[in-house]
Amino acid sequence: MNTYSKTITAAVTAFTLLLSSCNDILDTKPYQQLPAASAITDATSANAALLGAYSNVQNYYSLNYPTLGFLPADNVRFNGTLNQFLQTDQNALTPDNVIITGTWTTIYQAINSANTIIDVVPGLTDPVLTASEKNKITGEAYFIRALGYFDLGRGWGGVPLVLKPTKTISDAQGIRRSSLPQTYDQVLADLTKAEELLPEAATRNRAVKKTAQALRARLHLYREQWVDAEAFASTVIGNSSYALVTPYKAFFTAPFLTNESVFELTFSNADPNTIWNNWYPSALGGQYNFQPTTDFIATLNARGGNRSSLLASVTTGSTTSIYGNLYNRSGLRDDPAYILRIAELYLIRAEARAQQDKLDGADGALADLNAVRQRAGLANSTAATKAEVLLAIEDERRLEFAFEAHRWFDLVRTKRAGDVLGVTDTRKWLFPIPLVDIGADPDLAGDQNPGY
Incomplete structure (x- = not known):
């Protein structure tokens, strides 16, 4: 289906x-x-x-x-x-x-x-x-x-x-x-x-075995069970049905259900997702309830690579409005809801490995972090110590999942909401x-x- x-x-x-x-x-x-x-x-x-x-x-x-x-x-x-x-x-x-x-x-x-x-x-x-x-x-x-x-x-x-x-x-x-x-x-x-x-299948908008394993990887991350988080993330990453797609915007540009997606919820014009209305400026028919913050715009433009496609702008008279572009199907209203992406599995494994002091090499945290960065058109991370790598992963998650249901929960689970927010x-x-x-x-x- x-x-x-x-x-x-x-x-x-x-x-x-x-x-x-x-x-x-x-x-x-x-x-x-x-x-x-x-x-x-x-x-x-x-x-x-x-x-x-x-x-x-x-x-x-x-x-x-x-x-x-x-x-x-x-x-x-x-x-x-x-x-x-x-x-x-x-x-x-x-x-x-x-x-x-x-x-x-x-x-x-x-x-x-x-x-x-x-x-x-x-x-x-x-x-x-x-x-x-x-x-x-x-x-x-x-x-x-x-x-x-x-x-x-x-x-x-x-x-x-x-x-x-x-x-x-x-x-x-x-x-x-x-x-x-x-x-x-x-x-x-x-x-x-x-x-x-x-069943073992590659269905992306209904749960299959790998969907359950992907959510297990996230669960173990939240529980700080690093060995299990790494193992279940590896199980999904190792399946050829899932891969980082390039450029970054490919996963949120129709047609959907790309190899990036482990689990997303499908909408249609008859069964619409109207979240775009909260992001688009009035000049484009939206209410503009949600605006990217000034700090986020500057950070994304400076460090986000081709993830800058998350932002778009429209000029009306002398006013330019910058808005979030993840949900962009205002005509058909069929933007998916992104629940689990393969990029998250890479960053889950990166964090789990870093917490186990496995930083370098093919099986190290930096390899997974850099896979996500390379897809975004960025150079490899210069982080060296465990603390630096964990902070780099936090920063990468902020940009990679900017308008998805992650940033607040990430800062709470790492007990960083006080320091950052x-x-x-x-x-x-x-x-x-x-x-x-x-x-x-x-x-x-x-x-x-x-x-x-």
Whole structure:
């Protein structure tokens, strides 16, 4: 399947309950009450349920989650008056922020969709649904659940681990917050199961075995498990289906799904991604809510090589507006959401190797760092010591993933948000649990993150 949009209408029709209310951020129901699929009975409804789960991942990655990944950091500033964006930009989030509420809700919507598939599909007896097809569908659901809990964990810390379908409050009563290590343990368990069930394939907009292994590499990086991070990154890098594409802009210039992509979410004009509207100036039909910062523009132009293609400009009268160009399909509105790229696997392995004091040689951190730099048209790094190499990798990640969901989370996981951004109150390194869930769910009462 090349796009979700080809079958999304059928998925929504078949699973209205699954998808209803997912965008209603004023709904006072807690996450336990998010609607589940009414029935999965055969191959058709199982595949429709899976499309519904992917649709929910699309919902939170089309705007909200990337915004939480870049706007609190130093690459992007908010250019407007909307309070939800101002709070995010100023690291002054409140529990009633609609981006926080919408993201939390929709991630749990995706998790609940995955839970239903995991619970039901293995027991189906439809003769059309072969064992291998059941494994594939269930493996994709395990991956979606793993991605959801990983994204919750790095944003909110430990979260309630709901592992069964929930249709009413009573289905999930008594579930308290898990710790962050417990949350990441669940991500690992789900990825291990996904690896077991998913096929070896090069599909880039649906989870396959290498997709699960790539997310495992990222998970191990966040957990500072350097040996495992290196090993799983190497597994993906060593697969000939994935490669750095040149020039840099090739991966975000149609046609998409290039060898750069390990996992991206596909959109279409019928199933649009409208994030471009927040980046484009009004002269190009956008709202220009997000602007590259002056410091980022200068840094990218000085050190970014051909990644300068991330920036574009338009002049109206005497005013020139510089804007982010990663999402540039304003006509067709089919910009992908980039979740895992092979460049990230190179930089994960570089960081893991540097942390193990493996700096030089073919199997050293500098080799991986320089592979990414060479693709950007840059000379090899001059970093020599471990500290210099780690700082060079941090800088490379800032430029390579400038407008993707990385910069804020990178600085938090390395405990550098205070030094780089001046956010010295470490309580602000985690997002608040939505007020609506705290108020509606007695199991979350008293479990709000400190500082909120």
